[in-house]
Amino acid sequence: MATIFSHPAVPLALASLFPSGALPSGVLLIGVACSILPDLDVIGFRLGIAYGDVLGHRGLSHSIFFAAVVGLGLSFFVPENQAGARWMIFLFLFLSTLSHGALDAMTDGGLGIAFFAPFSDRRYFFPWRPIAVSPIGIGGFFTAAGWRAIASELQWIWLPAVCLVGLLHGFKAGR
Numbered sequence: 001m002a003t004i005f006s007h008p009a010v011p012l013a014l015a016s017l018f019p020s021g022a023l024p025s026g027v028l029l030i031g032v033a034c035s036i037l038p039d040l041d042v043i044g045f046r047l048g049i050a051y052g053d054v055l056g057h058r059g060l061s062h063s064i065f066f067a068a069v070v071g072l073g074l075s076f077f078v079p080e081n082q083a084g085a086r087w088m089i090f091l092f093l094f095l096s097t098l099s100h101g102a103l104d105a106m107t108d109g110g111l112g113i114a115f116f117a118p119f120s121d122r123r124y125f126f127p128w129r130p131i132a133v134s135p136i137g138i139g140g141f142f143t144a145a146g147w148r149a150i151a152s153e154l155q156w157i158w159l160p161a162v163c164l165v166g167l168l169h170g171f172k173a174g175r
């Protein structure tokens with residue numbers, strides 16, 4: 001994973017790409033939760049599930065299929081602001097969940113992401129992997145590798161996210 005602190009950068013930035021008013025306010029928090037949700041799969045380590053298993057870390061919970069199911073399921077619980085905006089709520093929650101695996105696929109360690117689970121067990125990385133992988137477990141953050149991960153996430157996740165939001169706000173304000 002990228003660290004749990006950095007995954008929420010994606011839904012926070014993503015929300016600004018949607019037309020104003022299309023996303024009800026509470027949905028942003030749900031998107032943040034969705035961006036962290038896939039890493040609950042680390043529970044599998046305790047249960048003796050192997051990393052490379054389809055239910056292992058970066059397996060099914062990091063897949064496109066999982067993101068679609070989560071996005072679809074949750075979107076029905078969110079009351080829509082505007083008639084017909086439900087598909088945008090779905091799209092936002094789907095992309096928020098999927099962004100987790102996408103960021104993980106840009107990290108430089110661990111196993112790849114099973115994007116096509118449960119249909120294929122194959123693990124994938126993107127060809128460009130600038131993000132230092134974060135140690136698994138809380139204790140790992142207070143090590144040199146932990147700080148290296150946080151520094152690379154500031155550079156490769158938060159900085160682009162802040163730039164995107166700044167640009168979009170500037171663009172909207174200028175219209």
Ligand SMILES: [Zn+2]
Binds near residue numbers: 038
């Ligand atoms: Zn992950």
